[in-house]
Amino acid sequence: MNASVIAAARQMGPATLEGQRRVLAMFPGQGSQREGMAAHLIREFPETAGAVFERADDELGLPLRALCVEGDAERLRATEIAQPAILVTSLATFEVLRAEGFAPDLVTGHSLGEFTALAAAGVLDLADALALVRRRGELMAEVAAAVPGTMTAVSGVPASRIEEICAEVDGVVELANYNAPDQSVISGTADAVAAATDRLRAEGAGKMVSLRVGAPFHCSLMSTLEDRFADALSRAEFRDPAIDVISSVTAQPISNGDQARDLLRRQLTAPVRWIEVIAAATALGCTDYIETGPGRVLSGLANRMVDGATVRSTQDARRIAAVVAEYA
CATH class of the missing domain: 3.40.366.10 (Malonyl-Coenzyme A Acyl Carrier Protein, domain 2)
Structure with missing residues (x-):
């Protein structure tokens, strides 16, 4: 050292x-x-x-x-x-x-x-x-x-509710990271993640951040x-x-x-x-x-x-x- x-x-x-x-x-x-x-x-x-x-x-x-x-x-x-x-x-x-x-x-x-x-x-x-x-x-x-995708961190909405919203959105969007009780990450196609993000914002989600990852992981x-x-x-x-x-x-x-x-x-x-x-x-x-x-x-x-x-x-x-x- x-x-x-x-x-x-x-x-x-x-x-x-x-x-x-x-x-x-x-x-x-x-x-x-x-x-x-x-x-x-x-x-x-x-x-x-x-x-x-x-x-x-x-x-x-x-x-x-x-x-x-x-x-x-x-x-x-x-x-x-x-x-x-x-x-x-x-x-x-x-x-x-x-x-x-x-x-x-x-x-x-x-x-x-x-x-x-x-x-x-x-x-x-x-x-x-x-x-x-x-x-x-x-x-x-x-x-x-091949499949434009993204991941977005979501705060302020319980993971169980995020899972429900993802299931209701057309296309592929899923809960990818259970990071903390007040923070999760969703992953999927760009359109489906955008649709889920709009729904989550209407649910009162706090900070939402698009991650610097380049692909829809997990x-x-x-x-x-x-x-x-x-x-x-x-x-x-x-x-x-x-x-x-x-x-x-x-x-x-x-x-x-x-x-x-x-x-x-x-x-x-x-x-x-x-x-x-x-x-x-x-x-x-x-x-x-x-x-x-x-x-x-x-x-x-x-x-x-x-x-x-x-x-x-x-x-x-x-x-x-x-x-x-x-x-x-």
Whole structure:
């Protein structure tokens, strides 16, 4: 770790532990990308983060390092670029923390982030994780080109009512993410999502945000990809988890490598059950929730759902230093 960042971390002092703490590392999904999202990693941690990016560039033949430091928002929004870029930025962040002794008790990931969680838990090696995520992004981009679709975050309407409205709208629109009790995400064709959005606004929905994802993930429109992605999954080696991984498909720990492979196939069309994921982590004794990678979406959701929890993000060098001081 860069000497200036270590010095800042050490000055913050060690954490004071009261009772048993259990740490969940949460890895973000698509939509968390932003311009310059890895600039601090390359600048401050060249030996650890830089090595991850160098290997990723070699494995994929993509200039991920340059894209994650200098790429513009439009380029990073492309599904086939965003997915490997977020994976590598998140894994590079994790390697920086792990090099300083950070060792979570459990890991989980939101959608795409589940691949990162599996790599962090030793289920996938970096080469297989990169290959799978690139293939996933390419296949999803094909669907996006063939069937214009979108995803919209909805606040202020219960998930049960959103499900009813989606069922009443013509076309494909489905509840894709159960993010928090007051936030869900709908996914489907552009026209059907627009119609559902109008109905939800009339129901008194609060903030509604079109997501920067480029395709209608986690809905039945992705079903055409399952067999093709299953072929890619069959060629990757899946090991049993070295630490518990909570699946976003089942909201339960993954038992073995074969189950992990099957869940990644099912994940294409299955909704992200993030409310249940956080509830499962809490039931397993988690007290600390660390978003590992770009953005602060998951830490924000944890803050809203778990009273009294310690929640941290790691999207810049200062926040990484704080996590090092508290957990390393």
